[in-house]
Amino acid sequence: MSSENIQAALPSLEIDQKVARQIEDFELPEKLGFGQVMAPVMYRARFREGVWQSSELLPYGPISIDPAAKVLHYSQEIFEGLKAYRYSNGTVALFRPLENWCRFNRSAERMCMPAIPEAIFMEGVSAVSAFMADHIPTSPGQSLYLRPFMIGVDADLGLAASVNNDFYIIASPSEAYQQGSFKVVIERRDCRAAQGGTGSVKVGGNYAAALAAGRRVHSAGYDQSLWLDPSEHRYIEELSGMNVFALINGVLHTPELSGSILPGITRDSVMNLAKQVGLTVVERRIDIDDLLATIESGDCTEVFACGTAAVITPVSVLADANGTRYELGDQNPIASQLHTLLTGIQEGRHDDVFGWNWPIEDMFSFDKGASTYSGKA
Ligand SMILES: Cc1ncc(COP(=O)(O)O)c(C=O)c1O
Numbered sequence: 001m002s003s004e005n006i007q008a009a010l011p012s013l014e015i016d017q018k019v020a021r022q023i024e025d026f027e028l029p030e031k032l033g034f035g036q037v038m039a040p041v042m043y044r045a046r047f048r049e050g051v052w053q054s055s056e057l058l059p060y061g062p063i064s065i066d067p068a069a070k071v072l073h074y075s076q077e078i079f080e081g082l083k084a085y086r087y088s089n090g091t092v093a094l095f096r097p098l099e100n101w102c103r104f105n106r107s108a109e110r111m112c113m114p115a116i117p118e119a120i121f122m123e124g125v126s127a128v129s130a131f132m133a134d135h136i137p138t139s140p141g142q143s144l145y146l147r148p149f150m151i152g153v154d155a156d157l158g159l160a161a162s163v164n165n166d167f168y169i170i171a172s173p174s175e176a177y178q179q180g181s182f183k184v185v186i187e188r189r190d191c192r193a194a195q196g197g198t199g200s201v202k203v204g205g206n207y208a209a210a211l212a213a214g215r216r217v218h219s220a221g222y223d224q225s226l227w228l229d230p231s232e233h234r235y236i237e238e239l240s241g242m243n244v245f246a247l248i249n250g251v252l253h254t255p256e257l258s259g260s261i262l263p264g265i266t267r268d269s270v271m272n273l274a275k276q277v278g279l280t281v282v283e284r285r286i287d288i289d290d291l292l293a294t295i296e297s298g299d300c301t302e303v304f305a306c307g308t309a310a311v312i313t314p315v316s317v318l319a320d321a322n323g324t325r326y327e328l329g330d331q332n333p334i335a336s337q338l339h340t341l342l343t344g345i346q347e348g349r350h351d352d353v354f355g356w357n358w359p360i361e362d363m364f365s366f367d368k369g370a371s372t373y374s375g376k377a
Contacts, residue, residue: 006130010123014056019131022059028135032175034309035145039171041131043124047114047165055120057127060170066155070162076152077204078107081308082265083143084129084171084360086136087348092129093357094146095308095346097122099265104148107201112161113150124148124169126360132171133360140343141176145309177241177309181316181330183222184239184305186288187213188321191230192240192260199230199237199260210240222319224305228288230260235285242307243267244315246291247334248300256283266306266342272354273341279334292318295326303328304335312339 003020007013022040029037038060045055070076082100086092101121108115125146129136136144148169152162190213193199193206213225226244229235236255238244243264245254252274257263271281294300295318303315314332319325344350345357 006127010127012054013127014054016058018059019057023131026135028137028173032137032173034174034177035172037173039132041128043128043169045120045167052120068155068157070152070154075205076111076162078111079147079149079202080104082146083308084136084146085143085347086138091359092133093359094125096265096356097125097358107203110198110201111203113165116167128169128171129360135173137173145172145174176311178313181314182224182305183317184224184226184315185217185222185319187225187227188233192227194230195259200262229258234287236288237261239305242305242310245304246300247302248294251280251282253282253286255286264307266308269342270306270338273338292326302332302335
């Protein structure tokens with residue numbers, strides 16, 4: 001898709017002249033990792049005194065921010081993570097972007113920030129994906145990871161919501177987050193999010209609060225913390241950036257949304273796919289000690305994590321604080337079946353029976369000459 005086509009489809013988007021050149025000069029490195037290589041372009045829309053200003057596509061680079069900005073002192077920040085895939089026929093499609101838009105606005109409401117109009121969110125994710133189309137990697141598990149975020153920029157130290165906010169979208173051509181399986185430690189001490197807190201939305205502070213546990217986990221040679229509920233430290237919640245499932249006696253169990261768990265879009269997709277292949281899915285409170293007992297007895301045969309970044313990744317070991325290790329083995333037929341189904345849809349190889357994929361060409365509505373995204377037919 002040429003820069004002229006994108007500009008014709010999105011006439012209200014101000015495209016910096018340096019963008020086309022930056023994209024032309026960009027080369028995908030051989031080794032990508034996850035979130036390590038940044039796309040040379042970014043999207044910005046500013047909210048000033050109650051009004052969204054015109055949006056811009058800019059070369060990727062440092063942003064200037066006042067040292068007194070609210071985000072730097074009171075963490076008024078929200079974000080999202082979604083992926084664009086390039087199919088073998090060249091089509092570029094986003095996976096369930098409206099779900100991310102809705103969740104972004106739930107985060108905005110919780111953090112006292114302005115809702116972002118659908119047209120701006122969709123224009124931004126489509127424009128960045130369209131400009132990067134030729135640089136979206138296409139091997140299995142690879143995609144363009146998009147990171148929309150919003151920050152409060154009012155420059156005073158008063159403890160109050162920022163009136164002015166900046167919305168950005170940056171992107172990263174990436175591989176899946178984890179190759180292989182996760183070794184997980186049950187976090188019996190800290191908690192990630194409290195009832196009535198911000199765990200059910202996507203705000204930067206949640207992740208900062210998880211860093212100390214993450215460091216302990218890594219220094220012990222493990223990959224992830226498994227968070228328990230904040231009041232009793234008894235029921236499993238999620239990993240720091242993923243939801244969790246357990247296969248017990250052939251039934252798929254996942255923690256019910258407790259108010260402190262992020263409602264993952266992949267979690268929802270997995271539940272739909274599991275039901276489609278005839279599995280029973282149960283959302284309930286899962287007592288960690290019961291789960292460990294079912295692993296020991298052999299009733300629980302698989303535990304896996306899921307999220308946009310990790311897709312579906314098996315858990316091979318659950319370690320308790322007292323050092324006991326519960327091994328799950330490396331046979332994960334259900335996780336692997338669900339992974340095949342999910343990535344088959346995401347990467348355009350299988351029929352998209354759920355209507356989850358959003359080809360960006362459709363969103364630009366070139367035929368209609370629409371100036372902004374106007375909704376999927
Ligand atoms: C805390 C947390 N839980 C779960 C998820 C999985 O959500 P999704 O599947 O929408 O990526 C994420 C990632 O966004 C997360 O940060």
